Amino acid sequence: MTELVVDYMQRLGESAREASRVLARASTAQKNQALLATADALDQSRTVLLAANELDMEASRANGLDDAMLDRLALNSARIDEMIEGLKQVAALPDPIGEIRDMHFVPSGIQVGKMRVPLGVIGIIYESRPNVTVEAASLCIKSGNATILRGGSEAIHSNKAIAQCLKEGLAVAGFPATAVQVVETTDRAAVGELITMPNYVDVIVPRGGKGLIERISRDASVPVIKHLDGVCHVYVDQAADAGKAIRIADNAKTQRYAPCNAMETLLIHESQVDAVLRPLLDIYESKQVELRGCEKVCALFADRVKAVTADDWAAEYNAPILAIRIVSSLDEAISHINRYGSQHTDSIVTENFTDARRFLTEVDSSSVMINASTRFADGFEYGLGAEIGISTDKLHARGPVGLLGLTSEKYIVFGDGHVRG
Amino acid sequence: MTELVVDYMQRLGESAREASRVLARASTAQKNQALLATADALDQSRTVLLAANELDMEASRANGLDDAMLDRLALNSARIDEMIEGLKQVAALPDPIGEIRDMHFVPSGIQVGKMRVPLGVIGIIYESRPNVTVEAASLCIKSGNATILRGGSEAIHSNKAIAQCLKEGLAVAGFPATAVQVVETTDRAAVGELITMPNYVDVIVPRGGKGLIERISRDASVPVIKHLDGVCHVYVDQAADAGKAIRIADNAKTQRYAPCNAMETLLIHESQVDAVLRPLLDIYESKQVELRGCEKVCALFADRVKAVTADDWAAEYNAPILAIRIVSSLDEAISHINRYGSQHTDSIVTENFTDARRFLTEVDSSSVMINASTRFADGFEYGLGAEIGISTDKLHARGPVGLLGLTSEKYIVFGDGHVRG
Incomplete structure (x- = not known):
C-alpha cells in the first residue's frame, strides 16, 4: 500500500x-x-x-x-x-x-x-x-x-x-x-x-x-x-502617551483573542502604573480577561491579578488571558522580548525618538512596531494583497x-x- | 566524550x-x-x-x-x-x-x-x-x-x-x-x-x-x-556571432578547469557546425581537452571525439574534458539544460533578441547569461565585494x-x- x-x-x-x-x-x-x-x-x-x-x-x-x-x-x-x-x-x-x-x-x-x-x-x-x-x-x-x-x-x-x-x-x-x-x-x-x-x-x-x-x-x-508561535508583546515605555498606550494595549489583546498577532504579554514601565496600567486593568476586567502578573504587579493589585507561573512568559494563550510584567527600563523590556518572545510581532508605545529607534533596531522579531497595535501584522493590512502565511523564520520570507x-x-x-x- | x-x-x-x-x-x-x-x-x-x-x-x-x-x-x-x-x-x-x-x-x-x-x-x-x-x-x-x-x-x-x-x-x-x-x-x-x-x-x-x-x-x-554541483552550459544559438561564440566557449572551458562555473557541456545549433564547432575543436585539441560528443558530433568528427556515455550529460568534470551536443532548436537546448544541468550558470550566445529573451526566462539557473562566459559567475565579478559562497538553492540566497x-x-x-x- x-x-x-x-x-x-x-x-x-x-x-x-x-x-x-x-x-x-x-x-x-x-x-x-x-x-x-x-x-x-x-x-x-x-x-x-x-x-x-x-x-x-x-x-x-x-x-x-x-x-x-x-x-x-x-x-x-x-x-x-x-x-x-x-x-x-x-x-x-x-x-x-x-x-x-x-x-x-x-x-x-x-x-x-x-x-x-x-x-x-x-x-x-x-x-x-x-x-x-x-x-x-x-x-x-x-x-x-x-x-x-x-x-x-x-x-x-x-x-x-x-x-x-x-x-x-x-x-x-x-x-x-x-x-x-x-x-x-x-x-x-x-x-x-x-x-x-x-x-x-x-x-x-x-x-x-x-x-x-x-x-x-x-x-x-x-x-x-513555517509559522510557529505568536507570543507578541506590547511595551509601554516611560515616555508613552497614556491614551495611545491604553488604546493599543486594549486593541492588541481584546480585538480578537485567537489570532497569532494578538498580544500575550504586556510589558509596562514602572512609571506608567497609575496612568496606564490601572485604567487598562479596568478595561480587561470589563471584558473578562484573566490577568496574570509578575511579583510587582501582584504586590500592587493582589486582589485583581493572579501570579504568573514559570510557563506564562513563553505562553501563546490565544485566549482572554494576559501576562503582565512591570519593568524598570527599556533594556529590561527588550531583553524580556528577545528571551521569551517568538520573534513574531512586538510593539513599543513611546513618544521618545531614541527609545523608539533602539526598540526598532534591537528587537529581533519579524514585525517590530512603534505606536501601533500588534494586530496589524497581516499580509492584507501590510498591503501585500494576499497572504499565503506568516513566517517566523529568518531565511527567505520573514513575516507575512x-x-x-x-x-x-x-x-x-x-x-x-x-x-x- | x-x-x-x-x-x-x-x-x-x-x-x-x-x-x-x-x-x-x-x-x-x-x-x-x-x-x-x-x-x-x-x-x-x-x-x-x-x-x-x-x-x-x-x-x-x-x-x-x-x-x-x-x-x-x-x-x-x-x-x-x-x-x-x-x-x-x-x-x-x-x-x-x-x-x-x-x-x-x-x-x-x-x-x-x-x-x-x-x-x-x-x-x-x-x-x-x-x-x-x-x-x-x-x-x-x-x-x-x-x-x-x-x-x-x-x-x-x-x-x-x-x-x-x-x-x-x-x-x-x-x-x-x-x-x-x-x-x-x-x-x-x-x-x-x-x-x-x-x-x-x-x-x-x-x-x-x-x-x-x-x-x-x-x-x-x-x-x-549550500552549493552542490556546477554543471554549466554554453549554448551556441543559430543566430550566434561565430567570433563571440568561439571566444566564449573557449574561455568558459579552458580559462580554468577546476572552478564550479567552468563549462562542462557545449550545446551547439546544427547550423553552427562549420562556423563554430570545427574551429573550436582545433582550439580544444591544442589545449589537450578530451572531447566527448553526442551521436551527431561523433558522426561528423569520428576521429576526434569519443562517444558520450549515459553519465556525461550530468557530469561535473572540473577537468579538461568537455561534452558536446548538437541540437536542432533553442527548445532542445533549453530542455537539455533544465533536465541535465545543476541550475548553476548557463549562457546563450546569440544575436537574436527573442532567442535571448526566451533563454533568459526559461532557463531555471541561478545565473543566466547572454553573450558572456560562464566564468563570470562569481561574487567579485558581480560586484558584491565579497563572497561567502555560491548558492544553488532557490530559497533565501541564489547564486553568488x-x-x-x-x-x-x-x-x-x-x-x-x-x-x-
Whole structure:
C-alpha cells in the first residue's frame, strides 16, 4: 500500500515539475485567464460543490468532529462567493514574475542584475478548510508555480470538487491540468513522501496547528516556510502617551483573542502604573480577561491579578488571558522580548525618538512596531494583497508572506562576447 | 566524550547567541574597527601564525596528506598579507545593516516598510584553508552576525592562532570575544551538534567538497546555504556571432578547469557546425581537452571525439574534458539544460533578441547569461565585494552570496496610536 502511495506521489511530483516549466514562462494574461475561468467554474458548480461538501460534513459528523471543525469544513453559498471574490482579487494583483532590477555595469564590461522567477513547485499541506484549496492554488498560479495540495482527509470530497473547477480553469487558459494537483489519497504516507521529494518539490507551506507544522518541519527534507508561535508583546515605555498606550494595549489583546498577532504579554514601565496600567486593568476586567502578573504587579493589585507561573512568559494563550510584567527600563523590556518572545510581532508605545529607534533596531522579531497595535501584522493590512502565511523564520520570507514569498531571484548577465581574463 | 562535546557546543551556541545581540546593534564604525584591529593583530603575529601553521604542516605531512591539500593548508608571508588585505576590503564595503526601505502608508493609516537586520548566528564549516577563518569571520562581523567556525582538524593550530588575532581585534572594538568562536575540539561530534542547534544557530554555510556539503545538508536541522554541483552550459544559438561564440566557449572551458562555473557541456545549433564547432575543436585539441560528443558530433568528427556515455550529460568534470551536443532548436537546448544541468550558470550566445529573451526566462539557473562566459559567475565579478559562497538553492540566497546573504529583512510599522478596527 505505502509503495503504491510513494509511486503515486512520485508521479504527481514529476508531472508538477513538468507543468512548472509551462507556468514559469506563461504570460500575465494567461495566468489571469486561468484564475478568472476557475472563478466561473466555481460559480457554475455550486450544486456539485455543496453536494460534495455535504458528503464530507456527514462523514465528519459521524466521526464526531467538534463544532469548530465542522464550521471550518462547511461550504455554503456565501463561502463560494468568497472563493470567487478571492480569485478575482488575485487576478487583479500585479504579476511579480519577470521583474528585472539593478542591471548595472561592472568593471569587466558585463551588465549584472536580477530577475524575479517562480520557485517551481510548491507543496501546500493544510487542514479542514476547503477554501484554502482555491486560495493557495490561486497564489501559486499567479506567481507561476505548479502546486501540489494536500488537504485534510475530512475535506477530501470538497477538495476534489474544487480541484475539478481548477482543472477547468487551467484548461481554458491552455495550461496542463497537472499545474495544480490535489492529492486524492487520504493515506498519511502521502505527506511523508511530499515533504521528502526535493527533486520535485521546491518548498512546503504547511497551514494548520502547531503540531502539524512542527511534525512537518522536523521530517521534511524540502525547505519549509513555517509559522510557529505568536507570543507578541506590547511595551509601554516611560515616555508613552497614556491614551495611545491604553488604546493599543486594549486593541492588541481584546480585538480578537485567537489570532497569532494578538498580544500575550504586556510589558509596562514602572512609571506608567497609575496612568496606564490601572485604567487598562479596568478595561480587561470589563471584558473578562484573566490577568496574570509578575511579583510587582501582584504586590500592587493582589486582589485583581493572579501570579504568573514559570510557563506564562513563553505562553501563546490565544485566549482572554494576559501576562503582565512591570519593568524598570527599556533594556529590561527588550531583553524580556528577545528571551521569551517568538520573534513574531512586538510593539513599543513611546513618544521618545531614541527609545523608539533602539526598540526598532534591537528587537529581533519579524514585525517590530512603534505606536501601533500588534494586530496589524497581516499580509492584507501590510498591503501585500494576499497572504499565503506568516513566517517566523529568518531565511527567505520573514513575516507575512504574499506572492513575493513564492518567488526567487536569479542573476542575469548581459555581455557582448565578454570573456574572463 | 560525546556528551562533553555536546555540552561544549551548547555553551558556544549560547554565548554566540548572546554576542549576536551586541553585534546586531553595533555601529558601522565599531564593526570596521574590529576588522582593522584584527588586521593589525595578524600583522603583529606573523611569527606566531607561521609557527602554529608549521605544527599543522608537520602533522599533515606525517599523516600523508597530498600536495594539493598541503598547499591549501600552508601559510606564508604572502598569504598573511592577503588575509590582512581582505580585512581592509571588507571594512571598506558599505554596511548593509539598518537599511530601511519601502516605507509607505496603507489605508489604515500605519506606515509599513522593511529594515535589514543580521541573521543572528552563522555556523561555518570548512576544510583545510586557514584563510577561510579570517574571510568568513570578517563577513559575519561586517553583517552584524556572531559566528562559530569549524575548520578542518588538520588546520587546528593555525585556526586557533588566527582566532587569537580575531579576539584581539574584537576586544579593541569593545565586542565580546564570543562574537567569533573557533571550535577548539577536533571531535567530529562537534559538527553534528553545530548543525542541529536551531535555538542557537540561524544558518550553516558549509564550504568544501560535495561530500561534506551533502552530509551536512542531509543531517542539519538548521537551514543550510549550500552549493552542490556546477554543471554549466554554453549554448551556441543559430543566430550566434561565430567570433563571440568561439571566444566564449573557449574561455568558459579552458580559462580554468577546476572552478564550479567552468563549462562542462557545449550545446551547439546544427547550423553552427562549420562556423563554430570545427574551429573550436582545433582550439580544444591544442589545449589537450578530451572531447566527448553526442551521436551527431561523433558522426561528423569520428576521429576526434569519443562517444558520450549515459553519465556525461550530468557530469561535473572540473577537468579538461568537455561534452558536446548538437541540437536542432533553442527548445532542445533549453530542455537539455533544465533536465541535465545543476541550475548553476548557463549562457546563450546569440544575436537574436527573442532567442535571448526566451533563454533568459526559461532557463531555471541561478545565473543566466547572454553573450558572456560562464566564468563570470562569481561574487567579485558581480560586484558584491565579497563572497561567502555560491548558492544553488532557490530559497533565501541564489547564486553568488555576499554580505546580503548573511542578512534578513524584518517588517517595521510606524503608527500614532493606531489600532485595528
